[in-house]
Amino acid sequence: MTEIETVVNGQPYEGEVEPRLLLLDLLRDRLRLTGTHAACEEGSCGSCAVLVDGTAVRSCLMFAVQAGGCEIVTVEGVGQPQALHPVQESLRANHGLQCGFCTSGIVIAAVELLGDNPAPTPEDVRTALAGNLCRCTGYESIVDAVCEAAGRSSDRDHNSEGGDRR
Ligand code: FES
Numbered sequence: 001m002t003e004i005e006t007v008v009n010g011q012p013y014e015g016e017v018e019p020r021l022l023l024l025d026l027l028r029d030r031l032r033l034t035g036t037h038a039a040c041e042e043g044s045c046g047s048c049a050v051l052v053d054g055t056a057v058r059s060c061l062m063f064a065v066q067a068g069g070c071e072i073v074t075v076e077g078v079g080q081p082q083a084l085h086p087v088q089e090s091l092r093a094n095h096g097l098q099c100g101f102c103t104s105g106i107v108i109a110a111v112e113l114l115g116d117n118p119a120p121t122p123e124d125v126r127t128a129l130a131g132n133l134c135r136c137t138g139y140e141s142i143v144d145a146v147c148e149a150a151g152r153s154s155d156r157d158h159n160s161e162g163g164d165r166r
């Protein structure tokens, strides 16, 4: 067992972990932060993304010991039901989710993007979310939502101005 100290959603966490314990399992099973979803568990889908020192990482590919000394933010730390983050509010308003399984990872990737680039183009959003798979929405409403959260119009807004919606 290895002792780690970290900060999760602003709260200090200190505990012993097995060297093989995944960050995903620490968050979900030990800290009960089940908004971080386990889907493929092999780094392919992005559902398990969390921010580690401000960078979106796949928690199924990171050991808990590697998070020692880091600041972790999960979807529970991004916003609250009574005080949604603009990305969360915009996903809700734009129907950017259906089953919601991908959504926490989408939120984390979008928050990272807007932190780096507060005014992304739709293409920037697509590139930033390229590693986040969604089986439900067809992605357009997600791109719209992230653009709207950034105060930008989406491709569809531009196209609809000319009457040309895809
Ligand atoms: S569960 Fe981690 S990338 Fe799919």
Ligand code: FES
Binding pocket: 096, 097, 098, 099, 100, 101, 102, 103, 133, 134, 135, 136, 137
């Ligand atoms: S909303 Fe169902 S996987 Fe994205």
